[in-house]
Amino acid sequence: MKLSDWLDQQEAEKGDVAQAVVPRDIAFDSKPDETIYFKEIRPCGMFCSEPHPFSKVERYGHWYAASGQDKRAGIHSDAMQWKLFTKDRELALKTAKGHIE
Helix, strand or coil, X not given: CCHHHHHHHHHHHHCCCCCCCCCHHXXXXXCCCEEEEEEXXXXXXXXXXXXXXXXXXXXXXXXXXXXXXXXXXXXXXXXXXXXEEXXXXXXXHHHHHHHHC
C-alpha cells in the first residue's frame, strides 16, 4: 500500500492524520514522488555521523510529509523531533522552514 493511500484511509476513518504514526512496512516501502524542501545545519562537517537539526518536505501523491529536528535542539541531539502530514503544500513548507530558520 502506498503512503498516500494509507493516509487517505486513515483520514476517512479517524479524521485528523497530522501526527499519524505510519506502520513500519508502509514507511519502509514508500518512496517520495518529490522532495520539495531540505535544509540541514551541519557546522561540524559532512563526515560527522552525529544527528543534526534538519527540516524536509516530501510529496507522496497529494500528501505532504514534513519532518525534522528543531534547530533549538542543538547540534548532536536527538531531541525535539517533529512531523506533520497535510494536503496543504504551503503549510508543510511554512512549518518546515519555521523549525530550521
